[in-house]
Amino acid sequence: MNxxxxxxxxxxxxxxxxxxxxxxxxxxxxxxxxxQRRTTHSGLPSVANPMLTATGLAxxxxxxxxxxxxxxxxxxxxxxxxxxxxxGQSGSGKSTLLHLLGTLDRPDEGEIAFDGQRIDCLPSRxxxxxxxxxxxxxxxxxxLLPELTLLENVxxxxxxxxxxxxxxxxxxxxxxxxxxxxxxxGLSHRMKHRPRELSGGEMQRTAxxxxxxxxxxxxxxxxxxxNLDQETGRTILQLLRVLNxxxxxTIVMVTHDESIAQQCDSIVRLKDGRVERLTAPILxxxxx
Amino acid sequence: xxxxLLCLRYLRTRWIALASIVSVTLGVATLIVVNSVMDxxxxxxxxxxxxxxxxxxxxxxxxxGIAQPNWYEERIRNRLxxxxxxxxxxVTLPAMMTFxxxxxxxxxxxxxxxxxxxxxxxxxxxxxxLLHPENRDQLDFLLKxxxxxxxxxxxxxxxxxxxxxIARYRKLVNDRVRDGRTAEEEQxxxxxxYEALQQQIQREQxxxxxxxxxxxxxxxxxxxxxxxANSTTPAAPSTPDDAATQTDxxxxxxxxxxxxxxxxxxxxxxxxxxxxxxxxxxVLGISLGSIRGREPDGTVQDFFxxxxxxxxxxxxxxxxxxxxxxxETFTVVDFYESKMSEYDSTxxxxxxxxxxxxxxxxxxRSGIGAVTSIQIKxxxxxxxxxARDALRDEFPPTHEFVEVRSWQETQGPLLAAVQLxxxxxxxxxxxxxxxxxxxxxxxxxxxxxxxxxxxxxxxxLGATGTGIATIFLGYGVLLGTVGAGVGLxxxxxxxxxINDIARVVEWITGREVFDPTVYYFDTIPxxxxxxxxxWVTLGAILIAVLASVLPSIRAARMHxxxxxxxx
Ligand SMILES: Nc1ncnc2c1ncn2[C@@H]1O[C@H](COP(=O)(O)OP(=O)(O)O)[C@@H](O)[C@H]1O
Ligand SMILES: [Mg+2]
Numbered sequence: 001m002n003x004x005x006x007x008x009x010x011x012x013x014x015x016x017x018x019x020x021x022x023x024x025x026x027x028x029x030x031x032x033x034x035x036q037r038r039t040t041h042s043g044l045p046s047v048a049n050p051m052l053t054a055t056g057l058a059x060x061x062x063x064x065x066x067x068x069x070x071x072x073x074x075x076x077x078x079x080x081x082x083x084x085x086x087x088g089q090s091g092s093g094k095s096t097l098l099h100l101l102g103t104l105d106r107p108d109e110g111e112i113a114f115d116g117q118r119i120d121c122l123p124s125r126x127x128x129x130x131x132x133x134x135x136x137x138x139x140x141x142x143x144l145l146p147e148l149t150l151l152e153n154v155x156x157x158x159x160x161x162x163x164x165x166x167x168x169x170x171x172x173x174x175x176x177x178x179x180x181x182x183x184x185x186g187l188s189h190r191m192k193h194r195p196r197e198l199s200g201g202e203m204q205r206t207a208x209x210x211x212x213x214x215x216x217x218x219x220x221x222x223x224x225x226x227n228l229d230q231e232t233g234r235t236i237l238q239l240l241r242v243l244n245x246x247x248x249x250t251i252v253m254v255t256h257d258e259s260i261a262q263q264c265d266s267i268v269r270l271k272d273g274r275v276e277r278l279t280a281p282i283l284x285x286x287x288x
Numbered sequence: 289x290x291x292x293l294l295c296l297r298y299l300r301t302r303w304i305a306l307a308s309i310v311s312v313t314l315g316v317a318t319l320i321v322v323n324s325v326m327d328x329x330x331x332x333x334x335x336x337x338x339x340x341x342x343x344x345x346x347x348x349x350x351x352x353g354i355a356q357p358n359w360y361e362e363r364i365r366n367r368l369x370x371x372x373x374x375x376x377x378x379v380t381l382p383a384m385m386t387f388x389x390x391x392x393x394x395x396x397x398x399x400x401x402x403x404x405x406x407x408x409x410x411x412x413x414x415x416x417x418l419l420h421p422e423n424r425d426q427l428d429f430l431l432k433x434x435x436x437x438x439x440x441x442x443x444x445x446x447x448x449x450x451x452x453x454i455a456r457y458r459k460l461v462n463d464r465v466r467d468g469r470t471a472e473e474e475q476x477x478x479x480x481x482y483e484a485l486q487q488q489i490q491r492e493q494x495x496x497x498x499x500x501x502x503x504x505x506x507x508x509x510x511x512x513x514x515x516x517a518n519s520t521t522p523a524a525p526s527t528p529d530d531a532a533t534q535t536d537x538x539x540x541x542x543x544x545x546x547x548x549x550x551x552x553x554x555x556x557x558x559x560x561x562x563x564x565x566x567x568x569x570x571v572l573g574i575s576l577g578s579i580r581g582r583e584p585d586g587t588v589q590d591f592f593x594x595x596x597x598x599x600x601x602x603x604x605x606x607x608x609x610x611x612x613x614x615x616e617t618f619t620v621v622d623f624y625e626s627k628m629s630e631y632d633s634t635x636x637x638x639x640x641x642x643x644x645x646x647x648x649x650x651x652x653r654s655g656i657g658a659v660t661s662i663q664i665k666x667x668x669x670x671x672x673x674x675a676r677d678a679l680r681d682e683f684p685p686t687h688e689f690v691e692v693r694s695w696q697e698t699q700g701p702l703l704a705a706v707q708l709x710x711x712x713x714x715x716x717x718x719x720x721x722x723x724x725x726x727x728x729x730x731x732x733x734x735x736x737x738x739x740x741x742x743x744x745x746x747x748x749l750g751a752t753g754t755g756i757a758t759i760f761l762g763y764g765v766l767l768g769t770v771g772a773g774v775g776l777x778x779x780x781x782x783x784x785x786i787n788d789i790a791r792v793v794e795w796i797t798g799r800e801v802f803d804p805t806v807y808y809f810d811t812i813p814x815x816x817x818x819x820x821x822x823w824v825t826l827g828a829i830l831i832a833v834l835a836s837v838l839p840s841i842r843a844a845r846m847h848x849x850x851x852x853x854x855x
Binding site for chain 1: 290292293294297298301442743744745747749750751752753755823834847848849852
């Protein structure tokens with residue numbers, strides 16, 4: 001990726017959020033954060049500057065009489081400006097946890113707080129708004145809308161967040177930002193293409209651009225490299241790392257790949273519906 | 289915003305959904321065509337019926353009729369005041385019409401209507417349906433020289449132009465005897481034969497006078513019972529000359545001898561001469577005197593077996609108790625063509641005085657003729673039912689045995705039948721659209737299932753349930769609008785070109801779609817009501833929207849996580 005120049009540009013704030021959204025200065029990296037990084041891998045759930053915290057999360061899938069408990073009291077915390085990995089075997093409830101954190105589902109028990117405010121018990125409309133404004137999500141299967149072009153896919157969250165009128169009024173800024181993000185992920189030349197005309201890596205990069213178009217403070221990634229070959233996966237991870245470093249984006253990433261997890265700032269290990277242990281990455285130095 | 293975008297994209301990429309909307313298109317187009325044609329028919333028919341019938345009719349079923357029509361008319365005018373445009377009195381009777389054609393006698397049942405030709409045209413469009421232009425101005429029940437509907441080849445010649453040669457020919461035929469001699473020759477022959485007979489009788493009488501005893505004895509011998517009769521026989525010879533002269537004179541007065549000339553002249557004066565005279569005029573419904581058929585080249589024509597100038601016999605009941613049939617001969621003076629087959633095949637109009645006179649409906653003291661019904665025409669804008677109710681109030685059935693009916697009630701069953709037909713067709717066709725609605729429902733459910741993951745994605749991007757429901761509802765509206773819109777255009781186009789289309793179908797199938805021998809219209813009548821277009825189109829859109837409501841709700845309720853997990 002040789003577009004590091006563009007990465008240095010400060011992200012253009014989405015215009016519609018300038019006054020509505022509580023400013024989350026994810027690109028402002030606090031000087032003390034680098035200090036804290038060393039003290040947070042103590043395995044304690046309490047971190048100095050958490051953006052997202054969850055306590056005692058429980059979730060069971062019920063069908064008729066039987067109930068499948070997936071999460072049985074999970075404590076979780078993602079530090080502002082850091083990359084947190086959630087790791088565990090397949091079926092250990094990683095995606096379930098991520099969906100709960102992303103307010104796509106409600107926990108049976110426990111609390112989730114974003115910036116100190118509970119988000120798990122918000123009315124659905126506000127949760128929709130929260131997802132649109134504060135969260136970006138990327139998935140293993142990219143989940144792009146097949147009918148829309150790359151540019152339209154990236155614009156979709158901005159369209160959803162704005163009414164027709166406000167979208168129309170701000171369309172130039174919004175489109176400019178979308179194009180900037182597409183440039184950032186290196187797909188400027190594929191703007192008019194449909195997702196099925198793109199490769200997996202390109203689709204995932206599109207998904208990343210889409211996730212960032214509303215200028216969120218938190219990115220939730222569910223096995224973003226799970227469906228990609230190693231080389232492509234590495235460029236995606238690199239892109240995420242750049243976003244984290246240069247723009248201070250907080251990332252929570254689900255993976256089942258130990259080596260990927262090791263590159264993150266902290267790791268949450270799930271097993272049998274509980275957090276096994278909270279560890280700091282061993283291979284700190286081998287980061288990209 | 290995304291909703292609109294996605295709607296349009298779905299519409300563009302999901303042709304199968306468009307296929308499901310085709311039935312809506314067809315339904316809408318059919319509904320428009322059917323309604324336009326039915327409306328066209330109904331309106332034409334109503335117009336004609338209303339034209340033929342006066343607004344309100346006061347009718348009695350009594351055989352003798354209403355004896356004081358003037359008094360009734362006065363009451364009607366008092367009651368309705370300014371709203372009356374015209375009143376006329378009418379005598380209607382069931383009757384039987386007979387005429388000769390091709391040597392055969394034909395009998396038909398008719399509604400004999402005695403009309404006052406001066407006022408009848410003021411209550412209905414009677415005059416404009418007559419064929420002769422002068423009769424259209426004012427009917428006088430007199431046979432015209434000619435000029436009846438010159439565009440009808442099969443009707444020419446008519447009037448006196450027709451009656452004169454026919455009468456002359458008939459006379460010729462009647463005068464001619466079988467062996468080809470003329471009437472004069474026949475008369476002369478008859479005369480000589482009679483004279484011969486007379487001479488023979490005289491001779492025989494002379495002989496019998498001489499041999500009377502002889503013959504009497506033989507008579508008495510041969511037949512005993514004739515004996516009493518013989519007592520008169522001798523008296524006969526007593527005045528042989530008397531008897532001879534008597535017979536002679538009577539014969540002379542009839543046909544024999546030179547005396548034939550004078551009575552013959554008197555006869556000519558009294559005798560009805562069809563070459564120069566007509567009977568009382570009668571106006572026949574055109575189907576009474578013609579049949580509709582085709583020329584060898586296929587064009588539709590009326591073929592006339594009766595023409596203006598022909599005489600017909602009409603038998604109708606008189607006003608006595610019990611009524612007896614009376615015959616009258618009338619001369620057809622015109623035809624009446626309202627293009628309503630029911631009327632054209634039964635109506636026969638004659639002067640009312642003639643009917644009143646022959647039926648004995650005229651009061652000998654006052655000279656006023658009774659009538660069986662009084663017809664009223666209202667001024668435009670006057671409410672029909674209000675006027676009718678006022679008259680019903682004026683002539684309550686408890687006191688007067690007259691029935692007050694508006695023209696719509698007179699034709700109530702027919703109008704109701706047409707109305708019912710239209711309603712049923714509409715219901716059936718809307719059922720077709722409803723079936724299309726279920727098709728849309730199924731298709732939409734499939735699309736929602738197919739789009740499960742997209743729905744999850746949109747939700748993960750922060751789309752609300754209502755937003756997602758709006759996508760699918762909007763999709764339904766779009767499809768419905770497109771389907772109904774195309775249907776609307778097709779329907780209008782079809783109605784606009786319906787006669788051309790009928791011709792093309794005729795040409796392809798070789799069968800007549802719209803047979804003018806049946807319908808009296810040469811083109812299919814259509815009327816397009818904007819209101820009808822609106823409700824048909826909106827109804828179809830509504831059905832499409834309703835059909836997309838359930839799938840939309842399902843899409844909105846979809847759990848984002850399950851939708852995302854959906855493969
Ligand atoms: N809708 C559901 N109904 C029942 N069980 C479910 C449902 N969704 C997930 N599960 C179960 O929950 C467990 C955790 O799933 P998931 O969070 O997807 O695991 P991971 O992402 O770690 O592979 C699995 O055992 C799965 O079978
Ligand atoms: Mg998973």
